Amino acid sequence: MDAAIRQANRRLARRLVLAAVAAGGLGFALVPLYDVFCAVTGLNGKTGGAVSxxxxxxxxxxxxxxxxxxxxxxxxxxxxxxxxxxxxxxxxxxxxxxxxxxxxxxxxxxxxxxxxxxxxxxxxxxxxxxxxxxxxxxxxxxxxxxxxxxxxxxxxxxxxxxxxxxxxxxxxxxxxxxxx
Amino acid sequence: MTAATNAASHDTQHGHPTGLWRWLTTTNHKDLGTLYLTFALVMFLVGGVMILLVRAELLLPGLQVLDPNLYNQLVTLHGLVMVFGAIMPAATGLNNYLIPLMIGAPDMALPRVNNWGFWILPPAAVMLLLPFFLAFFGVGDGAAAGGWTLHNSPLSLQAGIGMDFTILAVHLLGISSVSGAINVIVTVFNMRAPGMTLTKMPLFVWSWLVTAVLIVLVLPVLSAVVTMLLTDRHFGTHFFIAAGGGDPIMFQHIFWFFGHPEVYIVVLPFWGLLPHILATFARKPVYGYKAQIYAFWGVGILGSIVWAHHMLTSGMPLAGNLYFMYATMSVSIPTAVLIFCWIATIWRGSMTFETPMLFALGAIAMFGIAGLTGLVLPDVAANAQYHNSYFVVAHFHYPFFGTAVLVMMAAAYYWLPKMTGYMYDEKLGRLHFWLTLVFFNVTFVPQFFAGLDGMPRHVADYALRFTEFNVISSVGAFLLGAVQLLFLYNIVQSIRGRGARATDRVWEGAEGLEFTLPSPPPYHSFTTPPVVK
The missing domain is CATH 2.60.370.10 (Ctag/Cox11)
Incomplete structure (x- = not known):
């Protein structure tokens, strides 16, 4: 492999590693995101909080x-x-x-x-x-x-x-x- | 190419290390492909023995062979070993061996990463299985036992060290898969031979590209969710513990956000192999090349937004259930396109029925059953009946065994002569196919009926009325397992050079760059890139 391809490979690989790390972050972010999604759409089975x-x-x-x-x-x-x-x-x-x-x-x-x-x-x-x-x-x-x-x-x-x-x-x- | 290069390629070419050191340090894509495939075959046999113990327990009602705890561990390990130890490494082994040959590259783009990616697998497998054996010596209380989905979060939280071992093993397996996937993407984008444009790439390479993108995007989510499980167990977090405001159902949502795309990660590479084999033995070009590429992407995208059909009985609101029902059913559109293209590929072809072709055709039929039974499962009205029953068990073995494993066997027979330079025993191969197909169905068809009748999965014992179904299923499973020894024997014979010499092209109708190389291909191939017209 010549140096140019080698460098291009490293660059693309680095970006893909970042994408994978971001996907892992998305996994954690899903916890609040599900709650936000349910609160916005009203699609959930939770009891409402206190009402006056x-x-x-x-x-x-x-x-x-x-x-x-x-x-x-x-x-x-x-x-x-x-x-x-x-x-x-x-x-x-x-x-x-x-x-x-x-x-x-x-x-x-x-x-x-x-x-x-x-x-x-x-x-x-x-x-x-x-x-x-x-x-x-x-x-x-x-x-x-x-x-x-x-x-x-x-x-x-x-x-x-x-x-x-x-x-x-x-x-x-x-x-x-x-x-x- | 000459026989002289063939002989040289076997051992001494370029003076690479020999013996164990060669295999530990190798960065050669053919060596690593061989390692992956060997590892997959070993794990396939290990996972198979596990499930035969389970089927022995289920042969008759009551508890004869295993206690329920041991039973649950074996079912859990069978699932994890087959998905992460056998099928995924088999697909990775084929991509390692074949992608550089198919696109005219000298090697994978990141050879060192490739070596690491493989060598984390054996420690991960040991870590997964160790607690099972440790328990026999009084250490710990066995392996994870909550099912391969680690789903039952109260059990996952309370389980012993087996769960921690499993979580760390899943981390290692995840790193291995993601590094392999990154390697595929970089190789496909940067390493193609001149003239090998994206729309000339063989379909196996395309299907692996879609698979690799899915792996990079969803396997880290699995790592995240098992990390949360780990911190819930040991570090006082409450992601899934209701006592601290967490939500046990959340685990299922995040798990299946990974878990459903994972189903397509498992089968997509094998869908990509089918057109190669069909076109060869029908002696016709692949039909619907572009349609199949779009179908791969369609399945990849649709497959990522249907995860909660695994949770239709978890108390989601009707609107949620309906969305997941319709979205799931829509996956059948791109998969129907694939089946249509495959049938059109062999339509009026000059077909011959060598072993790889038999396995490929059998896989298409089994994939049809997988699709049709998969179409009733997401039906919200019917799902309450099917959920967690043996119907589900039978259903998902049709894409996994009936499609992925059968195509893997087709691919093994198809490319083995290319890899070893020697043919396998054709008669034994055909016998292996017919016995596998028959006993696979003897094993799983009764499970559809038992499931419809209400037999739940994950239980070591069952009501008397399920006895006949289970006797048939267990006998089928034992025979299915025994028949795989033919496969093992045939592979070993080909590796040992007992068959006839394979020609460079191996099959009369074979197309593709890998068939322009000698059989077996030299240790270093395409060091000067071929020109693709």
């Missing part, structure tokens, strides 16, 4: 329609708490403001903290499940042996598609290491 109570006008409850809400909760590995909903199932009207209670107990002899992450099924109807106040917004810290009742206030948006008769709200309680 004023977002729904009083008296808009659709008394003719019932939706079953099922409640569940699990403490995840690493957080040995007893955790669950006080009632497992209730029927609500779309638009009606509802408050339900979960209980949690720290049976260990150490103070522990955790945060609950909600999820709503079916995912494609999740954005119609509006949480006004939730214990999941805050970190929860329990002293040894402490028991606590925690409330979730929510309403189901009247825009919930008619074919949805039931929604399930489930919490996974994750441990938070001290200091984080």
């Amino acid at each position: 109570a004023g977002a729904v006008a009083p008296g808009t409850a659709d008394a003719a329609r019932w939706v079953t809400v099922e409640l569940a909760g699990n403490a995840m590995p690493g957080l040995s708490w007893e955790f669950g909903a006080k009632r497992n199932r209730l029927r609500v009207h779309p638009g009606e403001m509802v408050t339900v209670a979960y209980y949690v107990k720290n049976p260990t002899d150490r103070p522990l903290s955790g945060r609950a992450v909600p999820s709503v099924s079916p995912g494609w109807a999740a954005r119609h499940f509006k949480k006004v106040d939730c214990f999941c917004f805050k970190r929860q810290q329990l002293a040894p042996g402490e028991t606590r009742e925690m409330a979730v206030t929510f309403f189901i948006s009247p825009e919930l598609p008619a074919e949805v008769r039931a929604l399930a709200l489930s919490y996974a309680f994750y441990p938070i290491e001290d200091g984080s």
Whole structure:
């Protein structure tokens, strides 16, 4: 190979290495990009964040329609708490403001903290499940042996598609290491 | 060319090192091609033995041979070994050996990089397999066991050191593939002989160019996602851990952003080989040369924007599911163009049915089944039934084994006499083809039915009603495995020079610069570039 070709080879190879490195960067960038894409298009199954109570006008409850809400909760590995909903199932009207209670107990002899992450099924109807106040917004810290009742206030948006008769709200309680 | 050059090319020409040192330090494209192909053949046999253990377990319901943990490790390793250890290195070996000969270049553009690219492969393979064997001596808890996609992110996060070994092995394999791909792109753009314009390049070179571009663009994404998995496991990040605001489904999205183009990385080089073989044995020029180039690019581009059809049951909104359904189905348009061109190439040709031609025709038929069963899978309404069932397992073995491996065997029989200078045993070759084709279908057709009936993949045991399908499938798999010994024997015989001498052109209808060289080609070829008219 003469020197000119050799140099041209090196130049093109360097550019291709840069392209590969950029592609690796794209791999990491996909993490925020997916979230941005879902936020812009509304194509996701995540529950909406907090909404203010004023977002729904009083008296808009659709008394003719019932939706079953099922409640569940699990403490995840690493957080040995007893955790669950006080009632497992209730029927609500779309638009009606509802408050339900979960209980949690720290049976260990150490103070522990955790945060609950909600999820709503079916995912494609999740954005119609509006949480006004939730214990999941805050970190929860329990002293040894402490028991606590925690409330979730929510309403189901009247825009919930008619074919949805039931929604399930489930919490996974994750441990938070001290200091984080 | 004379017989004297042939003899000289075997050992002493230009005084290159001999023995082990030659193979460790070689930067010669034919040496490295040979190494890649040998490595691929060894890994093909290793991955095959693994899956035969799995099929032995699945022969009858209940657990007889393996415990579920061992079973999951073998299934996972089988996938990783076959994709990254066998098929991709086989394609790289062929490009190393053939691309410089086909475009009239003296060697690959970056010979030293080529050497490094190969020699990271054996350590990567050791790293991948080591935890499996270490577990038998009480070290660690075995190899990765969450499937080749490392998909099941809770398992991937909780798994033992096997997962860390796998992640680092994937890094090495990725570096090897990307360096090989860069070498192909640079070679194709800078090293062509005078007169070898881009639109005169043989189709194998074109298909490898598309493959190489895909590799450079998506394999680093795989490295990125396994790096995130590694930091999630050991360094407190939460890319995929819901506790810290991460998203387990995100792993699947990023993995398949790499993983679906990877499917085309695996098969594209073999699609490019088919027209060479078909044209030779039909004694006609390739039909639709430009159409096939456009089809390669079309598949490459479409294949990169359809990844989430692997995740239609993951709870995506309907609009997302529909997009991925239609986009995926549209891949069938360029692939149909390819099949049409291949059939038109042999249409009314003066065909003869030597072993390479048999394998090539068999591969086209199997590729048709791959395409048709692939067309029902992305159907959103039907996918919930097919998802994670044996239907999927059967389906993806048609492009991987039915197309890639069958074409690889066609290519092996087609170019082996060129590489060794000696013919293989034609009768054994034909026998190998027919037995392979029959037993391949005996193995996988029952899996379509078992899958439709609801048999899930990745499970070591199954319900009694799947017994008949699995008995047939396992017996087929054992025979399919045994038949490959014929292939091994035939290759060894050709290398040892037991067959007739191959002519320079090898086949009566063969075209291409590689057939203007003697068989075997001299150690250094095209040091003065040929003139292409």
